[in-house]
Amino acid sequence: MLSFRARLTTIIISMVALSVIASGLLMLKTFKENHIHVLEDTLEREMRLIAAQxxxxxxxxxxxxxxxxxxxxxxxxxxxxxxxxxxxxxxxxxxxxxxxxxxxxxxxxxxxxxxxxxxxxxxxxxxxxxxxxxxxxxxxxxxxxxxxxxxxxxxxxLEEVEQSISSLTAVLVVGLIILFVIAALISYRIALGLTKPLEKITQVAKRIKNMDYRARVEVKKNDEIGELGHAINAMADSLQIQMGRIRQNENHLQSVLSNMINGIVMMDASGSILIMNERAEQILGISAAKLIGRHYREMKQQYELSQLIVEGYESRRHIHEEVTFYYPEERLLELNLVPIYQGNSSDFGGILLVLQDVSAIRRLERMRSEFVANVSHELKTPIAAVKGFAETLLGGAVKDEETSKAFLQIIYDESERLNRLIGDILELSKIESRRVPLMLSPIEIKEFMTNTFAILEVSANRKHIDFQLSSPEELYMEGDEDRLRQIFVNLLSNAIAYTPEGGKVEVDITVTELDMIRISISDTGIGIPEKDLPRIFERFYRVDKARSRGSGGTGLGLSIVKHLVELHKGTITVESKVGQGTTFTLELPQIH
Missing domain, CATH: 3.30.450.20 (PAS domain)
Structure with missing residues (x-):
């Protein structure tokens, strides 16, 4: 396809050529007719002269x-x-x-x-x-x-006339060719002057069409083409500003959608999916790229969700439901279907589906209820014992010195247990609510663990348990020494309590590839059944309830340990085999 410049040049040259040829033909015809008219007049005069003589x-x-x-x-x-x-x-x-x-x-x-x-x-x-x-x-x-x-x-x-015409034609042809070449050059120059700015304007317009809003026309003249260039530049300025605002708004919207904890799915009036954020992808277990632009029925979700969406389109009112999803994993979802209307008009624009995973909230509510029930139960046991023995003493047993002394000891022990239980509950409450300020300071791990061993040395020697410590020198971490002592005393006390006489408790300290301090506390105790491992950090959870109460445990120690480790930005895991022993592994950040 010819360019605009080529077409314009061709048109101008064609018009010039036609004009030149027409002028030449008219000139030849006029010359011939005039020549013949002169001859006719001459012959007429000669004949009249002949006739007269x-x-x-x-x-x-x-x-x-x-x-x-x-x-x-x-x-x-x-x-x-x-x-x-x-x-x-x-x-x-x-x-x-x-x-x-x-x-x-x-x-x-x-x-x-x-x-x-x-x-x-x-x-x-x-x-x-x-x-x-x-x-x-x-x-x-x-x-x-x-x-x-x-x-x-x-x-x-007329041979002479025709020869004159031929000579004149040759002269005219040469002259017309020269004139045609000159006209062609002038035409090309004119076309170039007209089309070159237009081509530049066209190139800028194409760049703007391809969303390059920085493209501008270089205006050199103030004629009509210059005015067109100014108009294109003004349009590009306006588009650049508007697209900048649109992109900024899109980025803001995308940031909001990407960082929302709730899943968002927006559908138009026909049911086609317009927007789907990352959280919705995770909840529904399907990629947004596969659903954007498709009908909501292609989500292939469970029947309850499909029915709720259908109901939303039919009723066009707000719907709130809680539904249990089983894919990609079991979870409880709170669904809100909100009808969308265009601006202030009553034109229905579609449905906004908000998905909120309330599994954790419901689990926390259940744990809170269980905690209240467990606290009530744990408090009721020592209180009932104190009350029972006190009633027995009041009933006359106080007169028996030996019996009254035994009952008073039991009352004292139960009150101590009640005091420990209340103290642990208050301690756990403060830790969970982040009301425990950490007094951070550099701690040399080997020295710290040696001092901790010294605190528990009497309990270990009583059961002939061998304490072993393996740690590199000059290894430091930043932490609250009292809280860390609480962590390790609790873990080591449990290791001593559940390890038979003559057993071994070993502490191994190393540095991981991620520059974390790894502390492993292993014992050769009775171990923990595999089914109980996921729950041992829960409040009041006991593997062996009878033995735990017999040892004076409250069931809150490991829960306190886990929260204190997390306050130090660390992690704790457990591995155990029944009859072989248990290993608690902590990873805490080190300092250099």
Whole structure:
């Protein structure tokens, strides 16, 4: 396809070429007609002069033919033109170039008829006798000797005229070619001046169409094309500002959607999905790329969700439900379907589906209820014991010194247990509510663990338990020494409590690839069943309830440990095999 510049140049050159050719043809035609008119006028004057000076005679046609032939021959030599004398009936009396006896009747020749009818006849045609184009001019003349009307005709060859026309044509062709080349160059220059700015404007418009809003037209003139360039630049400025605002709003919206803890799915009035954020992808277990632009039925979710969406489209009202999902994992979801209307109008625009995972909330509510129940149960046991033994003493047992002393000891032990339980509950409450300020300081791990071992050395020696510590030198971490002591005393106390006599408790300290301090506390105790491992950090959860109470445990120790480790930005895990022992592994950040 030709470019606009090529098309414009072609049009201009074509118009110039047509104009030049038409001018040349008109010039040639005008030159030829004028030349012939001059010859016609010249021949007419010559014939009238001949007619005026002619010496007319009467006689037979043969006599007249011989007579006029001599005169015509003399005239032909003087004028160098063919002279013919024709009678009114078309009989040729004399001809300067041919024998009249061999010539046909000229009555119906165009110039003869016109001369007899109009007083003068003119004709241009090919001569049958001379085989060349001739110009014929004829006028009627009267033979004064016998009053007969003749036609005097002069003929001149147009060969010279045609040669002049040919020469002129050659000159004109050369001149027209030169003129055409000059016109073509000028036309191309004009087209270039017109199209080059337009091509630049077109290129800028294409860049703007391809969302390159920084493209601008370089305006050099203040003509119409310059005004068009200014208009394009103004449009690009406006588009750049508007698109910048749109992109900023899109980024804000995308940031909000990406960081929302709730899943968002927006559908239009026909049910096609328009927006789906990352959280919705996680909850529904399907990629947004596969659903955007498709109908909501292609989500292929469970029946309850599909029915709720259908109900939302039918009722066009807010719907709130809680539904249990089993894919991609079991969870409880709170669903809100909100109808969307266009602006302030009543035109229905679609449905906004908000998905909130309330599994953790419901689990926390259940744990809170269980905690209250467990606390009530744990508090009720020592209180009931204190009350029972106190009632027994009041009933008369106080008189028996030995019995009263035993009952009072039990009351004291249960009150101590109750005091520990209340203290642990308050401690756990403060830790969970983040109301425990950590007094951070650098701690040398090996020295710290040695001092901790010393605190529990008496309990370990009582059961002949071997304490072992493996730790590198000069290894520091930042933490609250009292709280860390609480963590390790609790873990080591449990290890001693659940390890049979003659067992071993080992502490191994290393540094991980992620520059964390890993502390492993292993024992050779009774171990923990695999089914209980996921729950041992829950409040009041006991693997062996009878033994835990017998050892004075409250069931809150490991829960306190876990929260304190997390306050130090660490993690704690457990591995255990029944009859072989248990290993608690802590990872805490180190400092250099």
């Amino acid at each position: 002619m010496d007319w005679k009467s006689g037979s046609d043969e006599e007249l033919a011989d007579y006029y032939y001599e005169h015509i021959r003399q005239l032909q030599e003087l004028m160098d033109n063919r002279v013919t004398l024709i009678k009114e009936d078309g009989t040729v009396l004399a001809d300067s170039d041919f024998n009249v006896r061999e010539m046909d009747n000229h009555h119906y020749r165009e110039e003869v008829l016109s001369a007899l009818e109009n007083g003068i006849g003119k004709s241009t045609r090919s001569s049958d006798t001379l085989n060349q184009n001739m110009l014929y001019v004829a006028i009627p003349v009267t033979n004064t000797a016998n009053d007969e009307t003749y036609v005097l005709r002069l003929a001149i060859s």
